Every structure is written in C-alpha cells, then in structure tokens.
Amino acid sequence: MPRADVSARRRPPSAPRRWKRWPSRHRRTSGRGGTSRSLPSVGCAGSPARLPRRGPGERALRRPRSASCSEPAPNALNAPKPSCTPQTRSRRPTSPSRRRPTKSTARPAKPICGGTGHPRAPIGCQVPPQVASKRACEGPQRAAGYHRWVLPPSPLRLVVLVSGSGTLLQALLDACADSTYGAKVVAVGADRDGIAGLERAEKAGIPTFVRRVRDYDSREEWDRALADAVAQYRPDWVISAGFMKLVGAEFLARYGGRMLNTHPALLPSFPGAHAVRDSLAHGVKVTGCTVMVVDEGVDTGPIIAQRAVDVIAGDTEDSLHERIKEVERDLLVTTVADLVAARPGGRADR
Numbered sequence: 001m002p003r004a005d006v007s008a009r010r011r012p013p014s015a016p017r018r019w020k021r022w023p024s025r026h027r028r029t030s031g032r033g034g035t036s037r038s039l040p041s042v043g044c045a046g047s048p049a050r051l052p053r054r055g056p057g058e059r060a061l062r063r064p065r066s067a068s069c070s071e072p073a074p075n076a077l078n079a080p081k082p083s084c085t086p087q088t089r090s091r092r093p094t095s096p097s098r099r100r101p102t103k104s105t106a107r108p109a110k111p112i113c114g115g116t117g118h119p120r121a122p123i124g125c126q127v128p129p130q131v132a133s134k135r136a137c138e139g140p141q142r143a144a145g146y147h148r149w150v151l152p153p154s155p156l157r158l159v160v161l162v163s164g165s166g167t168l169l170q171a172l173l174d175a176c177a178d179s180t181y182g183a184k185v186v187a188v189g190a191d192r193d194g195i196a197g198l199e200r201a202e203k204a205g206i207p208t209f210v211r212r213v214r215d216y217d218s219r220e221e222w223d224r225a226l227a228d229a230v231a232q233y234r235p236d237w238v239i240s241a242g243f244m245k246l247v248g249a250e251f252l253a254r255y256g257g258r259m260l261n262t263h264p265a266l267l268p269s270f271p272g273a274h275a276v277r278d279s280l281a282h283g284v285k286v287t288g289c290t291v292m293v294v295d296e297g298v299d300t301g302p303i304i305a306q307r308a309v310d311v312i313a314g315d316t317e318d319s320l321h322e323r324i325k326e327v328e329r330d331l332l333v334t335t336v337a338d339l340v341a342a343r344p345g346g347r348a349d350r
C-alpha cells in the first residue's frame with residue numbers, strides 16, 4: 001500500500017494551515033473622530049478561554065476561523081499542532097507524536113521545558129516556541145506535565161438583523177472578510193421578505209431567516225420566534241443594523257446586554273423609527289449617528305459611540321440620511337472591532 005502523507009493525516013480537520021499575525025487595521029485609533037465609551041466585557045456565549053498574557057517579544061497567533069466559541073479552549077491535549085521549525089533549535093528532538101503509540105506512550109508525552117530561546121518556552125513539542133506563553137511551564141499545567149498554548153480566541157459571532165437596503169450589514173460583511181478583524185457574521189435575520197439586505201447576505205453565502213410579525217398570533221410569540229431563530233446561530237452579539245422592529249422582553253432576556261443598535265441621530269435626541277425626518281423637522285444644524293446597547297425602551301440603552309454630521313442647507317431626509325449612513329457604517333465597523341478587543345482574551349485583554 002502506498003504511504004499516505006503522514007503530516008496531512010496527523011493534522012486535525014480544523015487545524016490551521018498557517019499561522020497568522022494578530023493585529024487588526026480596524027482597531028480604533030485616537031483621532032479618528034467620534035466618541036466612545038468603554039464596552040461591556042462580554043465574550044463568547046460558549047466558554048471563551050482566558051488566555052495567558054504574552055511576554056515581551058512573543059507573538060500571538062490566530063486560532064482557525066472554523067473554530068467556534070462554544071468549542072473547548074485549546075490546551076496541550078487538543079490544540080492543533082503545527083510542525084517544528086528546525087531553525088529555532090540546534091538539535092531536532094524526537095517529537096512525541098512521531099513515536100509509534102505503544103501502551104506506555106498512548107497518552108500524550110510530557111513536553112520538556114526550557115532551551116529554545118525563551119527561558120521557559122517548551123521544547124520537545126510541536127508548537128513553535130514563540131507561541132508558548134511566558135507562563136507556559138508554570139502552575140498546575142507544569143505539575144501535570146502539560147503546557148497551555150497561547151492561541152487567540154475564535155472570531156466574535158454576529159447575528160445581524162436588517163429591514164432594508166442593508167448597507168450597514170454590507171460594511172460589516174466587508175470588514176469580516178479581513179481575517180484579522182476578529183468577528184464574523186454567522187447569520188442575517190429580517191422582519192420582512194424581499195429586501196436588499198437579505199440579498200446581500202445570500203450573495204455572501206451567509207444563512208438568512210425571516211420572522212414576520214403578522215405570521216404570529218401575538219407580538220410576544222413573534223419576539224420568542226425571533227429569539228429562537230437567532231439562538232440557532234449561537235451569537236456572541238446581535239447587531240440591529242437598520243432593523244425596524246422593537247424587540248421585547250423575551251428577546252432581551254436572552255440577548256439583553258449583547259445586542260447593539262445603530263441609530264441615525266445623536267441620541268437621546270430623536271429616538272424612534274423616523275429619526276432623520278424628526279431631526280430635519282426640528283431644524284437641527286448638527287445631527288449624526290449613535291451606536292448603543294438595546295434595552296427595553298425605545299433607543300434608551302447605554303450609548304457606546306457617536307459621530308456628528310452637519311446638516312446642509314437644502315438637505316432632504318434622503319440626502320441627510322445618506323450622509324449619516326456613510327459615517328454610521330464606519331462607526332459600526334469600528335465599534336464591533338472594539339467589542340472584539342474588549343472580550344476576555346481579546347486584544348485589549350492581552
């Protein structure tokens with residue numbers, strides 16, 4: 001029988017083919033305009049690993065995109081193992097996983113500590129030394145003879161709710177196409193059929209669902225059905241991006257505190273479904289957009305970020321709304337990047 005490629009056979013299906021660097025170009029930098037407040041530290045719905053801090057000079061590497069937040073945190077036993085990098089060591093040690101399993105080696109062999117550049121980086125294992133935590137060989141892991149590897153968390157899972165043209169959704173989809181962004185849209189939901197927002201999702205290969213109020217006996221039943229549909233996709237955050245329905249108690253019992261809404265006015269001024277029209281009617285000279293956390297009121301939740309937009313003489317509702325949306329798209333993408341950074345194990349936590 002011809003010998004199959006051993007390295008390919010050994011790599012689990014979810015293992016990355018190559019490791020990627022961590023920094024994202026979407027992180028908020030000072031002077032980009034707008035104001036924001038610190039985000040609630042809400043992480044994965046599953047069991048996000050709180051990863052060890054990196055030591056100076058160590059690089060963090062990305063976990064495979066396919067891994068979901070509800071999967072167990074990688075550890076020495078289940079972490080994907082890229083092969084050794086020979087230039088980092090003078091003598092290539094016998095890798096435990098290269099040995100033929102016998103009764104005595106069927107359990108993972110204990111890696112040996114020290115000697116690969118970093119004083120406490122493991123050798124005798126298959127993870128490149130720069131991946132190893134400074135604390136890799138300390139504490140209970142050391143006592144147990146196992147190491148913890150520094151791997152970044154899975155992308156933040158987003159379910160986006162839309163009711164219209166979906167240009168805010170598109171901005172998120174475009175941002176998520178960059179693997180360094182740290183979030184991915186796992187589903188798009190709507191309260192109506194036949195909208196461009198759903199088409200955008202389908203074009204991007206994202207699953208969609210529609211829950212129309214009129215198909216349910218009561219608003220409460222619709223609310224529960226919407227929450228159930230969202231739950232199928234196990235989101236870390238729900239993003240209301242032009243979603244024109246108020247969600248109720250059942251929905252908020254499940255997603256309160258982790259549902260963002262973006263609104264085309266500077267809240268608390270002009271809440272509701274017709275913010276741009278109301279702002280113009282009031283004669284404001286400056287308006288803008290707000291990203292906030294949804295609560296049981298109408299646009300009353302905690303404000304996360306805002307940006308201002310000038311009203312120009314002769315503006316119509318459409319012209320002003322279009323200029324607001326240009327700013328709003330960037331504000332939403334930046335705010336989601338902040339969510340990524342704020343979660344346990346996210347960039348700001350490292």
Ligand SMILES: Nc1nc2c(c(=O)[nH]1)N[C@@H](CN(C=O)c1ccc(C(=O)N[C@@H](CCC(=O)O)C(=O)O)cc1)CN2
Pocket residue numbers: 240243244245246247248261262263264271272273294295296297298299300301
């Ligand atoms: N419980 C909440 N749900 C939602 C909020 C919120 O703050 N609390 N924000 C909205 C989005 N939104 C403005 O940002 C908004 C959307 C819709 C309405 C509204 O009055 N909707 C009516 C229907 C109006 C229509 O279809 O034209 C309704 O729900 O019956 C107000 C504010 C996301 N959900």
Ligand SMILES: NCC(=O)N[C@@H]1O[C@H](COP(=O)([O-])[O-])[C@@H](O)[C@H]1O
Pocket residue numbers: 163164165166167168169197241242243244262263264272273274275325328
């Ligand atoms: N009160 C909710 C509300 O007015 N939402 C607004 O609908 C627009 C959606 O644009 P899009 O469909 O092009 O993404 C956005 O301006 C959003 O703030």
